[in-house]
Amino acid sequence: MFYKSYQVKTGIVSLAIVLFTLIAGMNFIYQPAKKRIKKIEDAQKIEKEKHSLLKEISVAQKNIQKHRLRLFPSKDTSYLLNQVTKLANESNVKITSITPKPFVQEKHYQKLSLVLVLETSYNQLGQFISKLESSYYFISVGKIIANKKGRSGKSSTEDTDASQAIKINVDLQVDLFCKSH
Numbered sequence: 001m002f003y004k005s006y007q008v009k010t011g012i013v014s015l016a017i018v019l020f021t022l023i024a025g026m027n028f029i030y031q032p033a034k035k036r037i038k039k040i041e042d043a044q045k046i047e048k049e050k051h052s053l054l055k056e057i058s059v060a061q062k063n064i065q066k067h068r069l070r071l072f073p074s075k076d077t078s079y080l081l082n083q084v085t086k087l088a089n090e091s092n093v094k095i096t097s098i099t100p101k102p103f104v105q106e107k108h109y110q111k112l113s114l115v116l117v118l119e120t121s122y123n124q125l126g127q128f129i130s131k132l133e134s135s136y137y138f139i140s141v142g143k144i145i146a147n148k149k150g151r152s153g154k155s156s157t158e159d160t161d162a163s164q165a166i167k168i169n170v171d172l173q174v175d176l177f178c179k180s181h
Contacts, residue, residue: 071109072137072178080112080176083135091128093120101173110178113142118172119149121165132174142173 072079077100088095101113120128125146132139149167 067138068179070136070138070177072176075103075110075112075178077112079137080114080139080174083137083139084114084116084132084174087128087131087135088118091120091124091131093118093124093128103178105180107180109180112176112178114174116170116172116174118170119167120170121167123165125168125170129172138177140175140177142175143171144173145171 081098084098085095095116095118097117099115101115104111104113118125118128129141129144132141147169149169
């Protein structure tokens, strides 16, 4: 009997030691290690997000730098006048008047604007605008107001030849973006 009670006591003590070791291992080894692993995973996630954002910023900075090169270097109006005239001639667009507007100073650039009055067809106007906006330096078309003129300069009631393109009168604002000094 003494032997059995000794075995039971030893078994209980052994079981208590094993349970104590498991509980101590869970509380002092596993849980802290699990928390450290979670912190490391969170830090990795944050670093991946930072890396992704830095890549996006780098691409954006390269695009900004590329676009800054397309800003005209000075406030010289002659370039814009020459470019508009040249592209109008290439597109068979007749310029009837050009009115300059004052420079507009923005935070990172300046804007020189011209208001053009044109006589042209829809197709020629499209070609002209496409060529303007495809120029090396930033030129954009701001406002367009088109009025039907009729065919080949005649009023709509005098029109008899359907083969000729419809002519329109157009008020067009053209903007050249310049570097800010």
